[in-house]
Amino acid sequence: MSSLAISLLDLEADAGVCFEAEDYQKRPGKWCAGCGDFGALNAVKRLLAKEQLQPDRMVFVSGIGCSSRFPHYVNAYGFHGIHGRALPLASGIKLARPELDVFVVTGDGDCVSIGAGHWIHAIRYNMNMVVMLLDNNIYGLTKNQTSPTTPLGYSSMTSPHGAQLPALDPLQATLGVSNASFVAQTADWVPAHLYATLEAAYDHPGFSFIRILQRCPKFTPDIFEQAVKDPARTELLVHEDGVDPPGLEKLYEARREHDPKDIDEARSLARRDDMIRLGVFFRDDSLPVYEEVRAVPKVTPQEKINRLNKEFERYAV
Amino acid sequence: MSSLAISLLDLEADAGVCFEAEDYQKRPGKWCAGCGDFGALNAVKRLLAKEQLQPDRMVFVSGIGCSSRFPHYVNAYGFHGIHGRALPLASGIKLARPELDVFVVTGDGDCVSIGAGHWIHAIRYNMNMVVMLLDNNIYGLTKNQTSPTTPLGYSSMTSPHGAQLPALDPLQATLGVSNASFVAQTADWVPAHLYATLEAAYDHPGFSFIRILQRCPKFTPDIFEQAVKDPARTELLVHEDGVDPPGLEKLYEARREHDPKDIDEARSLARRDDMIRLGVFFRDDSLPVYEEVRAVPKVTPQEKINRLNKEFERYAV
Amino acid sequence: MIRLCRLENETLSSVATKDINISEVSEHTVEIITNSGEGAQKCAQIFGQTCAKMGNGVWTVEIIPAEIEPPHHTVTSTSGNIIRFGTDKVTNWGDQSKLAVAFNDQVLLSRHRLDSLHDNCIILQESLWENHEDEDIRRMYREAMEEMSSKNYRFVNVPIEEEALKIVSNPSHGKNMFALGLLAEIYQRDVSIIERQIAHIFRLKSQKVIDSNIELVKAGAAWARENLDFQFHIPSVPAEEERIVMNGNQACGLGSIAAGMELCSMYPITPATSVSHELAEVIENYGGIVHQAEDEIAAAGVAIGASYAGKVALTVTSGPGMALKTEFIALAIMVEVPLVVLDVQRGGPSTGLPTKVEQSDLLSSIYGQPGDAPRVVIAPRSIEECFHSMVTARRIAETFRTVVIVLTDANLATGVQQFTRPELDVRWQQGPIDQSPVPEGLRPYEWDPKTGMSRRIIPGMPGGAHTVTGLAHDELSLVSYHPSGNELGMRMRSRKLAVFQSTLMPPEVHGDEEGDLLVVGWGSTHGAIEEAVDRARAEGRKVSSCQLTFLSPLEPGIKDIFSKFDKVMTVEINYSDTVGDPYITEETRRYGQLAWLLRAHTLIDIDCWTSCPGQPLRPKDIYQNIIAKLEPSQDIEIGEAS
C-alpha cells in the first residue's frame, strides 16, 4: 500500500466517525455481579467518548488481579502484564510513544503491595498517564487475602484473626513522594464523581493517581457498606481546580473547600480518618514530566550512521 | 558439655566484662579516606558501648553498597545480604528472635531505589529495629551512578547531563507511610548529633528510621560541602522528646522547637528545602509493633504432637 | 430397564431389585457440574469423605472456573468436582466420568468439549432448561444437546431446583445437597455418615442450616429411589490402619507443622495459596505464624532471615513467585542458610494457566540461578508424600545447610485422597536454636574437606559473632577474592549434593526389572503412570515404570536401571516438540524437562511423551502412548481412542 493510500485511509478512518461510550466496550466485563470494577469501566468509557479518543491511539496497561482484567474489556490496545509491574510497562510505552494515551489499571495488591517500589518511583517520574488504583481492600482474584489496605482487624484467608496492622493509606504515601503531581480519591458508587475525577486526571499533564474505592461484594461486602448507605460519612473536597460534578450537592452535604495546591493541607486531610474524603487532594501541573525532560531530537538513519562513523574516530587505531 | 556447665559459662562470660567502643570494631573499615561511613561506624560503636550490648546478641544487617559493608566491621553477628533486601532479612531475623537487637545499614540506592517496596512496607510493619540510611546521594560501590536522592542536575556516569528529576526525599516518603513511628535526620559530620539520634532511635520501641546525610568524597565531594562549611545552613529540630545533644548550640545557632508528635508539622518541615534540618521529625512510641502483635505462645514439642494428632481427627476417614 | 453392560473393564453383576438394576463395578467416576458458587465443592467433599469412610479408595479433583464469579449458565462458569472412587486404592483422577450431575446444559457442554465424559456417561441433568420460558435459554439448550449428540450419553432429567425449592428458598444454597442425595442413593452411601459430615462442615452455622441440608439430601435420595432404575455397587474394603483424607495443599500444610516449621512466609499465588490458608488457621496453635509479605522476594528474605536466626522457615509459592525468589535462593545457598521452598507448580510460562496443573518448573528449579548454586529438588508423588516431603525437606535443608525445593503441582494441590495416618515423631519438632557457646576456634564454615558439611552457628550463640555474606568467602566467612578461596567454597557447596546422594536408595521399578519399555515419571503423575503401565502389563506387554522423587541430586543407580530396558521414555506434564512436526528433528527437538535431565545424566537416548493440557494426565492417554512407543508402526491416534 503506498504511503499516499495510507494517509488517505487514515483520513477516512478519522472522518465523521463519532464514538459512543459503548463503542469502547470490547466485550462484557467478567467480574462478579455488583463488582465496583464495572463502575470504573463505565466511567472510563464515558471519558473516552467525551474525548473521542481513537481506540488505536491508546494503551490500557494492567498487572494481575480482578481489576487488572480491565484492558480485556476496553476497545483499545491493551497490555495485561504481570502482577505488580503495570507501571514499568506503562512507563516503557509512554517513554517510547509519548503521543499515545496511556491508562493504567491496578489493584491494591498489585500497586501497593508487590508493586510498591514501582509505584513510588512512577509517582516521581511523573509521566503523563492516568493511573486508576481500584482499591477493594482485599486480594480478589486469588480469593480473599489481606492486602496492605485491608482495615485493621478485618479478617481474610491469610489473616483469619484479622489484619494485624493499620491499613496503609495510598493517598498519604503518594503525597509523600517528591514530584507527585496529581492525587485524587473517588468511589465506584458515586459515578458522577468518578467520571469527573477521571476527566480532571486526563486533563492533568503528568502522573494522575486516582484511588478509586471499589466494592468487592464477594470478599469485602461490608467494608464500604456504611459509606454507600450513609452519604453523611463522606466529605467532598471541592475547589475550582478540583472536581465538583453537578448534582451531588443534595446527597453529599459535607463539602470542604480545599485548594489542591496546598500540599500540607492535602496530607493532613488524607491522614484524618473521621470521614471518607473524595476529591482532588493535590494537583500541580508545573512539575517536570519524565518523557518531556528525556525527549531527544529525532535523527535520521543516515545521520546516525554518519555520527557513529565519526564516533569510531575516537577508537581508531 | 552439660547444660549446667553451659549456664555457668554463660555467667562467667557476662560477669564483669565491660566493653569499650573500640571493642565493637571487628576490623578496620575499608572505605575511602574521608568517607562519612566512618562517622556512622564510630557513633554506632559509642552507642553499643553505652548500652553495653553483647556482641553475640545483636545482628547487623545490610544490603549491597559501600555503606552495606558496615556489618563486616562491627563486632557482632552480621548479615551482608543482597542489594535492596536488607529489610526483609532483618524482618525475618527480628520476627524469629525478638530478643536480639537488630540494626540495619543501607544506602540510598539500596533502600530508596531497588529496595523501595520493602522500605515502605518495613515502615508499616514497624518492627523494633534501628535503620540507618547512609545517604550520600549517589551509588558509591558501583562507581558513580545517579540515585533517587541525587540532586536535580547533578551529574553522574549514568546522567552525564545531570539528574533529570528532583531528588526523592526519604523523610517525606517515610512520613507518608501509615504506622511510621520514628523518623529522624542527622549528618555524619555532626558526630554528637548522630550519636544522640542513634541513642533516641535505639530507645524507641519500633522501626527507627534515621536518614544520615553522608559525605562521599569520592563521587559527591561537593554536595554537602556547603552544609559542612557553613553551619548556618542547618537548623536543628529540638524538643524534650527529640534530640538535643549538648555542645552544639554554638555551632548550630538555628534551632527550632518541634514536637515530634506533630506529624503534619513534621511533613511540612521535611518538605521545605530552605535549610538542612537535623533532628527527630516524628516519633510515636505507641504504634503497633509487628513482632509483638504476631507474638504467639510457645508450645512444647510434645504438645504440638498432641495437637496435631487431634487436628488429624478433622481429616480422619 | 437399562442394562449398564456398556461399562467395560468392570465386573458387572446386575442384580435386579424391584425395578432397579444394581451394577457391581470395581470403581466409578462421578462429576458434579455447576455454576461457580452453587456449592459443588461441598457436595463433592462430603461425598468423597463418605466414600472414604466406607472404605473405598477415593480421588477427587476440583473443576475451577477462570473467573471469581463468572456469569451463570455459560460454558466458562463451570465449577465442580470429579470424584473417582473404587474398591482398591485410587491414585489418580482416572480417564473419564461415567456419571455426571449437571445443573445446566452450558456447564455440561464445557465438560463435553473437554472430552471429560465417558461415551456412555449417565447424565442427571436439571430439567429446568428444556422448556424454559426464555427462548434464548431453550435455544442454547437445544444447541448444546445437538452438539453432545455425537456421544452415547444417557440423559436423565431431574427437577433439581424445583425439588430443592420445596425445602429452601434460595436454590443456590440447596441444589448441591439435593444432588448429594441423588448420589447417595445411586451408590448406596451410608446416610448417617453423610449426616455427620454435614453437621461437621456446617458446625459454625445454625442447627436450622444443618437440618435443612440433611433434609435436602434425604429428598434427593428419595427422588432417586422413586425415579431411577439403576444403581451402582462398589464394594469396599474397610481399611486396617487409621487413615486421613485431604488434598495435597492441606497435606503440605499439616506436613510442615509436623516437620516443626515455625514460620511460613508467603505471598498469595494460585494454586499455592491454600497451603497458607490451611496454615494460617492452625499454625498459631503450634507457636508458629504465617507471614504474608509484600511480595515474593520479601517472603523469601523473611524466611531466610528467620532461618538464619534459628527458626524453621518455609516459603510457599508457584511459578511466577519462584521467578522472583531466584536471587534470594542463591543467597541462601551461598550463605548456607537452610531453607525449604515449596513450589506448587501451575501452567506456564508467565501467568500462563494459573489454576491448572503443569510440571514445568523442574529445570528452572535446578538451574534457575545465575552462577553455580547447587540445591536439592524433590517432588512428592502422592498426597501422602506431600505430607512427608515437608519433614524430609526440613531435615535435608538443616543437615546440609542448603536450600530444598519441593515441587508439587495443581494436581496434588487440589486432589483429595486418603492415606495412612502419619505417625508423628516428637524429634521432628526440635528447633535448631542452640544457644550453647561456640566451641573455641570453630569457624563459621568449618567445611569438612571430604563432605563440605559444617556446623551451623546461630546468632545469640556466645563467641560466634561473625558476618555472613553473599560475596565469595572463606571458612571464616571473610570476603575472599582469591581464586583458590572461591573455588574451595564452590567445591564444598557442590560436594554436599554428592554426599546427600550417597544417602539415597536407587528408585524402585514398578513391574519387572527389565523389558521392552521403561516409563519414567516424576512427582504427581505417579498414580496415572502406574495405572497405565498395569493396563499394558495386564495385556502381557513388557513395560515397567519408575517414578523419581529426587531430581537434584538424582537418585543413584538410574543408568543401571534404564539399561535393562530396550526403550526408555519419560511421561511428563510439560512441553516437548514432536519429531516429524515441521522443522523438528532429533537434533532440534526440545525434550520434556526430566527427559533432558536424564539424557545428560545417563547418555541414554531417552524419549518423552509430554502433554500440557492444563489438566492431569489420564491413564488411558499414557497407555496409548506406551502402546505407540512399543509398536510405533501401528500409528495409533494419540488421545483419541476410548
Place this chain on the structure above:
Amino acid sequence: MIRLCRLENETLSSVATKDINISEVSEHTVEIITNSGEGAQKCAQIFGQTCAKMGNGVWTVEIIPAEIEPPHHTVTSTSGNIIRFGTDKVTNWGDQSKLAVAFNDQVLLSRHRLDSLHDNCIILQESLWENHEDEDIRRMYREAMEEMSSKNYRFVNVPIEEEALKIVSNPSHGKNMFALGLLAEIYQRDVSIIERQIAHIFRLKSQKVIDSNIELVKAGAAWARENLDFQFHIPSVPAEEERIVMNGNQACGLGSIAAGMELCSMYPITPATSVSHELAEVIENYGGIVHQAEDEIAAAGVAIGASYAGKVALTVTSGPGMALKTEFIALAIMVEVPLVVLDVQRGGPSTGLPTKVEQSDLLSSIYGQPGDAPRVVIAPRSIEECFHSMVTARRIAETFRTVVIVLTDANLATGVQQFTRPELDVRWQQGPIDQSPVPEGLRPYEWDPKTGMSRRIIPGMPGGAHTVTGLAHDELSLVSYHPSGNELGMRMRSRKLAVFQSTLMPPEVHGDEEGDLLVVGWGSTHGAIEEAVDRARAEGRKVSSCQLTFLSPLEPGIKDIFSKFDKVMTVEINYSDTVGDPYITEETRRYGQLAWLLRAHTLIDIDCWTSCPGQPLRPKDIYQNIIAKLEPSQDIEIGEAS
C-alpha cells in the same frame, strides 16, 4: 648485561647496541601494578593504544581492587593493567607477565600470590620502600621480597616517585606517566603517538596538564635509556584495513547504537554498568536514551513496554540482575515482544565475585524461567563479536518476536582489543514502528502453523487494537484455558527456535576435522582455547577446537562434528566436580554448564575441564589440561607446571 634467553617460545635475536641488549620477541606481556587511584588505567590505555597504532596485536585486562579506594600499600589495594601485545593478532590475556612495573611491594606481592608473574619476570619496582624511614614499611618490604624469592624474578629498582616529583607536586598524578615513559623506552614505542594520545585523553584538562604529562613520559624514557641494559623488540605488521580498539562493554554499547537500539533500560551493576556509561554519553546524539530504572525488574519492564510500543529496546545487566528479570523475560516470550537482554556475566553465585569473570549464567539463561519459555541465547567470542552480536540479537529478536539473551563476561567487558572497523549498514537503523493500518482480519498472533512466526502489530496501527496477556492465549490474543489452545501456543513459541536453528551454519572446527580430542568452548574463552590448541598442535597432537556462539538453539551438526573425535571436552570458566574427589563419581559429578547441555544434546560422553578462579583462563592451563586429557596416565599436575 643479561641475556633474556630464558624467555621460551619466542624468537630471540639479541642485538647488542652499546650496553643495551635488545631481544626480539614475537610478543610480550607487561603489567602495571599500582595502588588504586594511581592512574594505572590511563598508563595502560595509552600504552595499549600506542601498540595498536604501531601495528601490534594487543589485549589489555584491568586489575580491579574489591574496594572503591582501599588503603594504599596493601595487598588488597592492587589496581592495574595487563597488556599483552605481539606481532600477530592477540586474542586473550595470555599466561603470565614477563615484565612488571610495580609502585610498591605489597601490590606486587598480591600479583605474585595470584601466580600472575612469569618465573623470570623483570620487575621495575619503586625504590622508595627498601630503605624507608618507617620500620614497618621496611619490614613489610623485606617479608614481601622474602616471599617472592621462590621465583627467579629480576628486580630493578627505579626511583619512580623521586623522579616524578621533579615534575609534579603530587606523585599520585605523575608516577603513571613516568612508568609509561619507562615502557616506551623498553619497547621502543613511538613517542609522537604517545603524545597525541595524551593530548586526546586530557583534552578536557589544561594544556599545562598535558605538557607535564608529556614531560613525565620523556623523563621515564630518559631514565630507562640511562639505567637499563635491556630492551625488547616486538616487530609489528601495520594493519591493512582500518581498525578500532575498545573493550567489550564499549563494543556492546556502540554495537547497540549500530543496531538501531533506541532505549537502553538498566540498573547499575558491575561489570555491566559501563555499557550504559558508554551509551549515556553518546546515545542521545542518536535519538535514544539510557533509562536508569529503580531496579532490574523495572528496567526489564520498561524495555518490554517500549519494545511493545515499537522502540528498539535493550536491557543490560549481570547475574543478580538476571535473576530479578526472570519473571519479565518469561512475559516477553509469552507475549512475543522482541527484547534483547545483555548479561555481562560475573562470578557467582549470589553477589559472588562482582568484578570477576565467570561463565556461569548459561543454564539459567536457557532454563531460568518457570514454565516452558524458549528463547535465543548467544555468546560473542571476541570483542569484535560483542559489537556485531548486538546487531544480530536485534535482528533475531524482531524476526522471531522473542527474547535474545547475549552472554558476554567480565573478561570481554574490560578486555581491550583492536578489530576491523565495522562497516555500518543504514538498514540496521530502521525502526520497527510501522503505522500503516492492520490488514483486515490479521490476528495478533497469526502464527504460521509451520514456523510459529507471525506479524507484529504495534500500538497506533489503525484497526489493530487488541490486548496482549501473559495468560495462555489464542491467535486472537484471547485468554484461552482450553488444552488445545494452550498447547498450540506452546508449540508455536517453541517451533520458532527450530526455524531459527535451520538458518544457522554448523560451527567451524579450528584444526583438523577429526582427531584424538576436540576442545569445545563458548564465548570469551575463544582466543585462549585456540592458542592452547595451537600449542598442542604445534607439538603434533591431534587436537582441534570448536567455539560455540549459539547456545539456544545449538548450532546444527554438532553431533556429527563431535563424533569424528575420540574424546570431546569442554573448557569453561565455571564450576564442575572432579571425578576422584571424595564422593564424586561419574554418576554424581556435576558438569560444566556447556558440557551438561551438550551431553543431553548429543548423548556423547563429553568431559569438561572447568575452573572459576575469578580471572580469565590461561592458554597454558588449558594446554595442560589438553595434555592431561590426551595422556591421562601421565598424571600431570594441573595448573602447576610452568
